[in-house]
Amino acid sequence: MKTRLAILILVILLALLPAYAGKYAVYVVIHILLLSIFSLGFNLLFGYTGLLSFGQAGFYAVGAYGCAKILLAYPSLLVGIVGGVAITGVVSLALGYLCIRHTRIYFSMLTLSFGMMIFSLAWKWRDMTGGDDGLVGIPRAALEIPGLFKINMTPMENYYYVVLAFAILAIALFHRIVHSPMGLTLQGIRDSETRTACIGISVRKYRLIAFTIAGLYAGLAGAMLPPLESTVTPPLAHWSHSAEPVLATLLGGIYTFSGPIVGSVIFYLLKDIIVRFTEYWQICLGIIVVALVMGFRGGVVSIFLRKGGRP
């Protein structure tokens, strides 16, 4: 009951954000929401299924470039975002089929190489992706269902509500999934692949499902970026960008539902605050990562919960 009340208050605060906070705060919160979605998907693979992917940025970029191309050709926000996610779904299903044949270090290396293949396409396939300049001038098209309604997205506040709505939807759906029989199945695979097979579960099938869902979440986060920034560039696909959800999840906590979300908030604010004092914010992050791995593997959320519960 307490948790529900807290979530309700949080949602209200977020819904009223443009009323009491400035443009910059809105911009920051959009980015935090995108990173949260990105990290949740990553953690379905890592925390729940036990697969560490270093290629998630590839799917993020597919979503972002997909949405950008659609918006440049056909300026409709909904079509752009849904289209970007759909393309990512197809790509992650196909690559997932190839990646889930391996686990552990080989899986991590395989996802890294596919992610970097997407990066090199983004970087070098000039005709399609604009090369290292990326795609520019992407419109923040109106939210429109022909014949029903059309909402102008020019003010960032309006776009903020679209992102917030998608984020709440994605987070609620995620909560459902991880607390469902399928969520338990994924945790079984993480805990013991052989045991899971020996109770009659096809491990590969569920790994592929988890991989595809993770790809879809990365794609959704990516697809909502171009309307905000009006540009997409190859570094979005680079493996160092794949590290962001890894770090955010690690910060917040791997084995908790809310870990990746809390971690995204901390990660982004940390970056934002430390950068004001010093240009060397990475070293702070590095020290935090090392400290977390050495001592607090449950992440920040578990420090508050005092044990590995799942809020």
Place this chain on the structure above:
Amino acid sequence: MNAIIRTEKLGKYFGAMAAVHEVTLALQEGLFTSVIGPNGAGKTTLINLLSGFMLPDRGAIYFREKEITRLETDKRVKMGISRSFQVMNIFPRMTVFQNILLAVLSRLNKTSSAFSSLRSQKEAVGEAEKTLGEVWLQEKKDSPAGELSHGDQRLLELGIAVATNPQLCFLDEPSSGMNPIERIKVLELVKKLAAERNTTFIIVEHDMDIVFSLSDWIVVMNRGEVLAEGTPGDIRENQEVRDIYLGEEI
């Protein structure tokens, strides 16, 4: 009587070593069967082959006369074959209840349900509760499985193995690491489950007193081959078996 599981010249080789060689067996439904033999005799490899955990290099396996030689483990489980492991193999981060529940969900084909809560799976929850009681873990249902005592983890292994409601269940040293009193209790529990659940158990066990007092049928392996099989009485009289267990009281 019909054989519930049957092998023809089954072979598994690791380099030059024959872990299992030319094993032809027909194990009967309803007989409590023990596989015994010295260390390295190939008992665990045989179970690995029969449960689909490893694929054989030669020969064939039939479950109720259907060939399953190269069938994946999870599909064999769906046909009604399950197993436990010699080395602890449970879901350590999940609660005891969730360990059993997952096996039940798998049996009921509910694992692909992504949008319903676990609590709403009434049938599975009820069945899991019942199985927990059968293996005496009712009171520990909410503890993380990894934090259970060794004996309780072995019971949980047994619970997971029977929760899929198998017709045929292999138990690889179900009482390993237990004291003699616990051992008898656990094996008597297995016998009770066999009767109540109508499951045929095939176990690997080292405690000869227990094996000879509880088994209906005994298979003796040595160096990857079946040395002898028969009722406890037959095996006790067998000179070859006495030779390999030289000095041991059987």
Place this chain on the structure above:
Amino acid sequence: METLIFQGLVGLSVSMYLWLLAAGLTIVFGVLGVLNFAHGSLFMLGGYFTFTYYGLLGINFWLAIALSLLSVGVVGYFMERFFLRHIYHMDHAYQLLLTFGFILIFDDAVKMIWGGVAKIPPMPSFFEGTVSVVGRPFPVYNLFIIGTGLAVAIAIWQLFEKTWWGKMVRASASDREMASAIGVNIPTLFTGVFVFGAMLAALGGALGTPVRVVAPGIGAAMIIQAFIITVIGGLGNLKGAFVGAIIVGTLSAYGILLFPVFELFLIFLIMAVVLMVKPQGLFGGG
């Protein structure tokens, strides 16, 4: 034809940096079972230390290289002894994450100490100049690199085949418990192997100093190359790393000629195909 030979030689000299880099990574993985994400950063540190000793302090080139190997060895010692050693028992993911944390630390640390601008130290005078290869000028320094790379390969091979230490390392790589049972001090051996791997990376970085750019971020770029090579050669396979380095080095030299656009894509494609078809590497057993 001339172009092919010339480009092949260019590829070979690039291969040798890659070989020095990958050798340490694959040895550490083979023995400790840890894939060190920060291995490229150790390569980078080797470059920065050499730049400092040789370029800034004016110490003799050879001595500067020796000192920088020593310095990176000390860094490696601290990484293994105080951090990695405590998480060997855990899932490989944590080892990747820990060493990833070190990339972030090293990257910013070099920026703090040496500034963010790329450093190009002077070439030692005795290596200046070129020799003529198939009618084209080929830098003497590149020949020196090829020679050194081959010499190191032979030396490492001798070390593992012929010396007592090398045999102990191989024993503990194939069976840790057995090695421990016959009296090998595993923790000390692991520290030694890690430091050795770090110094190999540093040697690559140090030798690269006069010709390659020393800059922050080099570590992250190098580790990806090292991953590709060790994957192609088989993780933990030393011979494989040597061949893998030559494949990648040569391919990037010819790739520039043949597929200037998709060189990067091609290399990652090879890596992915190897992982899918033969995860133990092109030269692994089985």
